[in-house]
Amino acid sequence: MSEAPDDLKREDIQIKSLLQRHAERFDAPAGLRNSIMLQLQPPPSTSNPPSRQKTGGSMWAWLAFPLPRFASSFGLGAIVATLVVGQMTAGMQDKQAMLLAMASDHARAVVTRNTIEVKSSSMHTVKPWLSSQLGYSPLITDLADQGFPLIGGRRGFIGGTPVAVAVYGYKQHEIDVYILTNAVFQQFPSRLRDSLGDINGFHTTTWNAADLHYIAVSDMNAQQLAAFGKLLAKNQANE
Amino acid sequence: MHLDAAYNLARWLMSDEAEARDVVQIAALRALTYLDSLRGDDAKAWFLGIVRNCCMTALSERSGRIADMDVDAVVLGNEELETLGSSGPIPEQEMMRSDNRAHVNQALQLLPVGHREVLILREMEEMAYDEIAAVMDVPIGTVMSRLSRARFLFKQAFLGLNQGAAP
Numbered sequence: 001m002s003e004a005p006d007d008l009k010r011e012d013i014q015i016k017s018l019l020q021r022h023a024e025r026f027d028a029p030a031g032l033r034n035s036i037m038l039q040l041q042p043p044p045s046t047s048n049p050p051s052r053q054k055t056g057g058s059m060w061a062w063l064a065f066p067l068p069r070f071a072s073s074f075g076l077g078a079i080v081a082t083l084v085v086g087q088m089t090a091g092m093q094d095k096q097a098m099l100l101a102m103a104s105d106h107a108r109a110v111v112t113r114n115t116i117e118v119k120s121s122s123m124h125t126v127k128p129w130l131s132s133q134l135g136y137s138p139l140i141t142d143l144a145d146q147g148f149p150l151i152g153g154r155r156g157f158i159g160g161t162p163v164a165v166a167v168y169g170y171k172q173h174e175i176d177v178y179i180l181t182n183a184v185f186q187q188f189p190s191r192l193r194d195s196l197g198d199i200n201g202f203h204t205t206t207w208n209a210a211d212l213h214y215i216a217v218s219d220m221n222a223q224q225l226a227a228f229g230k231l232l233a234k235n236q237a238n239e
Numbered sequence: 240m241h242l243d244a245a246y247n248l249a250r251w252l253m254s255d256e257a258e259a260r261d262v263v264q265i266a267a268l269r270a271l272t273y274l275d276s277l278r279g280d281d282a283k284a285w286f287l288g289i290v291r292n293c294c295m296t297a298l299s300e301r302s303g304r305i306a307d308m309d310v311d312a313v314v315l316g317n318e319e320l321e322t323l324g325s326s327g328p329i330p331e332q333e334m335m336r337s338d339n340r341a342h343v344n345q346a347l348q349l350l351p352v353g354h355r356e357v358l359i360l361r362e363m364e365e366m367a368y369d370e371i372a373a374v375m376d377v378p379i380g381t382v383m384s385r386l387s388r389a390r391f392l393f394k395q396a397f398l399g400l401n402q403g404a405a406p
Contacts, residue, residue, distance in 0.1 A: 009328075011328040011329060011390070011394060014328060018397065019363060022339050022340040023359075026246055026250040027246065029246075029256075031260075032242070036267045
């Protein structure tokens with residue numbers, strides 16, 4: 001880093017001194033540090049725990065670790081950024097903050113790989129677990145035969161409300177299926193309810209079944225995701 | 240870790256604890272998205288730049304206008320600045336007052352956000368001009384003129400506060 005010539009006048013030195021001695025330095029609260037760590041770090045159970053590199057000594061050290069392992073799903077953060085920017089510049093209202101919340105939740109889960117609270121390919125395990133956690137009973141079926149194995153489930157948080165998330169796999173991709181009650185879904189602006197749209201290569205598909213709203217989010221091919229949605233909807237209709 | 244620097248900047252710019260937390264959290268996620276725009280070892284300037292932009296966006300949203308868009312309009316020409324700032328160094332007794340801490344913090348808070356940020360980056364974070372230019376995404380010349388103006392405004396505010404209070 002080249003330092004520009006800096007021939008400080010006496011009063012500049014005085015001001016520097018006043019600020020360095022007296023200006024309050026606000027350290028990041030412990031809670032903030034922890035919640036960002038939770039967002040960005042892989043779960044501690046991995047065989048290769050995150051090491052704080054001395055040289056990084058910085059945000060870099062903890063950003064750098066998860067990147068290579070999760071590069072494929074990494075761009076999901078783009079959803080958050082896009083929506084954050086969109087929300088702030090377009091002056092979106094509270095309702096759209098819900099969409100932001102979902103995208104944030106999704107990105108956080110995928111980026112940290114901290115996605116799965118109940119890991120099972122059995123719908124007879126995942127479904128009761130989600131029901132017990134959330135008080136409503138999503139329709140979940142395994143689609144392994146069709147190439148979309150059920151991986152597990154977790155709780156997501158939309159605007160502070162816990163919602164069921166079923167996690168499916170497709171080749172190298174992951175599909176998060178958000179399952180919302182009507183009360184939560186109605187908080188979305190009506191124009192977004194049918195199609196959340198595509199953002200930076202991430203796609204969504206939505207459908208309803210038995211008074212619940214399903215929103216699948218993934219970075220896989222849009223047609224394949226739509227096919228997945230149709231398939232799951234059809235299986236649900238046959239239940 | 241640059242989180243303390245990030246939070247300090249956000250806290251000073253937003254003047255609100257909860258909003259500073261939100262902004263830093265958003266910035267951390269955005270940083271993930273823009274990893275490929277990071278070059279070399281300027282991680283601190285890069286991350287503070289993201290934090291700074293998140294703050295400005297939030298501030299403009301809060302006030303319904305671009306935060307301190309008039310900053311450059313009020314920056315005086317060098318000549319005028321010289322005249323106004325010709326009162327010289329701060330008198331020693333003003334530097335030694337027991338209420339300096341309160342007045343320094345109040346004076347800093349009184350500055351327009353664009354001047355506050357340049358003082359924080361320069362004097363508290365001790366960043367080089369080119370690093371500050373990267374954070375604020377402006378030419379180095381702008382950093383220097385804004386810093387000069389910020390010091391002047393700070394001195395005026397600080398002395399004004401001192402004047403209004405018994406020594």
